[in-house]
Amino acid sequence: MMTPISIAGVASHFPEQLIDNQYFFDETTGKKPIMFRGSKSRYHLSPEDTSAEMIEKAAKKLSAKLDFDMAEVDIILTHVTLPDLPFTGCGADVAQRLGAKSKWVVDVNSAGCVSFVYMMALAQSLMTTSNAKTALICNVQTAAGRIYSHPENRTNPQASVPGDGCGVALLVADDSRPVKAIVTKCFPEFSGDMTVASNDGRKWWEPGEVPFHIDFSEAKVAKVFARGNRMVPEVIRATCDQAQMKLSDIDALVTNQPNPIFLRNWREACLLPKEAHVQTFEEHGNLFGAALPICLERGLETGQIKANDNVVLAGFSHAGDFAAGAIVEWRAA
Amino acid sequence: MNQENTLEGVEGLRRIESFVPDEMNELCLELTHAVYPHDEIYGPTCTVQEYIDCPPDAVYQYLANLYSLEEWTWSTRNFSAPNAEGVCVGVDALADYTKIHCRVEANPAARTVDYHCAWDQGDELWMVYLMRVIDAQTVLNKPGSVVLWTNCHHPYYDKNPFPETAPKERPVWVGDLWPLFYAGHLVEIQNLKAILEHRHANNLAIGPHVASVEARRGWGKVA
Numbered sequence: 001m002m003t004p005i006s007i008a009g010v011a012s013h014f015p016e017q018l019i020d021n022q023y024f025f026d027e028t029t030g031k032k033p034i035m036f037r038g039s040k041s042r043y044h045l046s047p048e049d050t051s052a053e054m055i056e057k058a059a060k061k062l063s064a065k066l067d068f069d070m071a072e073v074d075i076i077l078t079h080v081t082l083p084d085l086p087f088t089g090c091g092a093d094v095a096q097r098l099g100a101k102s103k104w105v106v107d108v109n110s111a112g113c114v115s116f117v118y119m120m121a122l123a124q125s126l127m128t129t130s131n132a133k134t135a136l137i138c139n140v141q142t143a144a145g146r147i148y149s150h151p152e153n154r155t156n157p158q159a160s161v162p163g164d165g166c167g168v169a170l171l172v173a174d175d176s177r178p179v180k181a182i183v184t185k186c187f188p189e190f191s192g193d194m195t196v197a198s199n200d201g202r203k204w205w206e207p208g209e210v211p212f213h214i215d216f217s218e219a220k221v222a223k224v225f226a227r228g229n230r231m232v233p234e235v236i237r238a239t240c241d242q243a244q245m246k247l248s249d250i251d252a253l254v255t256n257q258p259n260p261i262f263l264r265n266w267r268e269a270c271l272l273p274k275e276a277h278v279q280t281f282e283e284h285g286n287l288f289g290a291a292l293p294i295c296l297e298r299g300l301e302t303g304q305i306k307a308n309d310n311v312v313l314a315g316f317s318h319a320g321d322f323a324a325g326a327i328v329e330w331r332a333a
Numbered sequence: 334m335n336q337e338n339t340l341e342g343v344e345g346l347r348r349i350e351s352f353v354p355d356e357m358n359e360l361c362l363e364l365t366h367a368v369y370p371h372d373e374i375y376g377p378t379c380t381v382q383e384y385i386d387c388p389p390d391a392v393y394q395y396l397a398n399l400y401s402l403e404e405w406t407w408s409t410r411n412f413s414a415p416n417a418e419g420v421c422v423g424v425d426a427l428a429d430y431t432k433i434h435c436r437v438e439a440n441p442a443a444r445t446v447d448y449h450c451a452w453d454q455g456d457e458l459w460m461v462y463l464m465r466v467i468d469a470q471t472v473l474n475k476p477g478s479v480v481l482w483t484n485c486h487h488p489y490y491d492k493n494p495f496p497e498t499a500p501k502e503r504p505v506w507v508g509d510l511w512p513l514f515y516a517g518h519l520v521e522i523q524n525l526k527a528i529l530e531h532r533h534a535n536n537l538a539i540g541p542h543v544a545s546v547e548a549r550r551g552w553g554k555v556a
Contacts, residue, residue, distance in 0.1 A: 225365065
């Protein structure tokens with residue numbers, strides 16, 4: 001029997017640099033990238049920004065919202081797209097900044113854009129098998145500023161899509177705002193379909209003069225697209241089944257937000273009206289794993305998510321190697 | 334005349350010379366949904382298709398025999414011998430006292446079989462069932478056939494232009510069922526598959542195993 005868990009609250013933090021579409025125009029050729037569909041702006045990390053600092057700022061906002069001292073938190077889980085350092089994640093740095101002596105500090109490096117749900121499942125497992133009662137789960141997307149601000153990358157068609165940001169949530173081991181189901185599915189057969197590449201062919205860690213970028217091979221783009229179209233509605237249905245709910249019981253949907261086409265397709269596949277799908281793509285771009293907590297917070301702020309709503313959190317990662325969904329009954333605090 | 338000239342003035346063309354791969358990719362993503370509303374796919378036309386493990390010439394000959402309809406369709410029965418125009422009159426048992434008039438136009442070289450039909454009257458055979466049998470060896474690299482079957486949403490489906498020919502107080506018009514055509518035709522093409530695969534697998538005569546044309550003289554009177 002798993003320990004019941006609830007989401008006590010969420011908060012976000014963004015870096016200072018707000019980047020508009022103009023930034024991605026190629027000034028030498030005057031050529032306009034074609035891929036601005038649905039986007040107006042996104043934030044970029046500057047070289048001085050760190051994921052640990054972003055998490056600290058978001059966590060302090062959350063601490064104030066919930067009147068909870070983060071120094072007391074039992075579990076810290078982080079997922080950072082492109083970490084501050086190789087060799088180690090930022091979890092220990094975060095714990096130090098929060099003055100926490102958490103029993104569990106885990107830097108997660110899998111489940112990409114749906115790692116928020118994955119970390120919910122991990123935290124629930126840790127709470128079930130230990131006396132931990134609280135977990136701070138942290139998503140930071142850093143790849144926009146760290147990869148796509150490079151002059152050689154920024155005129156790529158996909159450069160304008162990612163945006164940076166941080167979202168954190170506090171989970172508690174009780175049923176005050178119950179997570180009614182969590183479904184996670186691994187698809188290891190698709191693990192090789194996303195890579196990073198440099199135009200000079202070097203490994204990303206080898207010294208070189210050109211930047212690397214995320215690479216979905218052209219031959220596989222259509223397959224990855226079809227896979228994403230299918231996978232997320234499937235995992236949402238599986239999650240509803242586990243919670244013994246129907247799709248029509250969903251009041252609000254929060255997903256990762258790779259692009260407006262996926263958002264449209266997932267919403268259509270779940271027969272949900274546009275206003276039930278919380279997303280911030282126009283102003284934040286693709287927030288990778290940070291989209292879920294950031295959009296959850298947005299939905300609560302705008303009233304798209306109301307007291308007692310059934311909120312579905314779902315998405316898929318990378319080129320389809322993982323998909324997950326969760327349902328939270330968003331009871332009033 | 335070169336191609337540029339022949340295409341001059343044609344609006345809305347998207348060709349690689351002026352619509353580059355990046356633009357095409359973008360458009361294709363836009364046009365590709367995870368799910369499609371039923372009406373969008375099956376509203377203007379309704380196509381079903383099936384692989385059938387039976388040689389294409391046998392499938393063609395079976396379909397080209399109008400009386401096979403009595404075996405594989407859900408509800409058309411008791412077709413008469415053909416009149417001078419080749420039209421047979423049967424009953425569509427899905428509605429009371431309903432005659433169905435039907436003529437086959439088949440092309441063995443193309444393996445196309447078109448049924449031109451109508452409920453109630455035979456002067457205008459506007460319900461057209463378009464079928465094509467394809468050699469599965471060619472398209473799927475295996476023995477057997479692929480059958481494509483399309484109906485187009487003729488305006489008469491929406492309103493019966495010959496109400497005077499309909500049986501009095503018949504509560505349903507064939508076009509009322511258009512939203513269920515995909516399902517109905519799917520069931521029927523499954524019947525077709527089951528019959529032909531059974532007969533082919535068991536070395537039975539492909540059929541149809543129905544009354545002879547001679548025996549049908551005088552049929553076509555609906556009670």
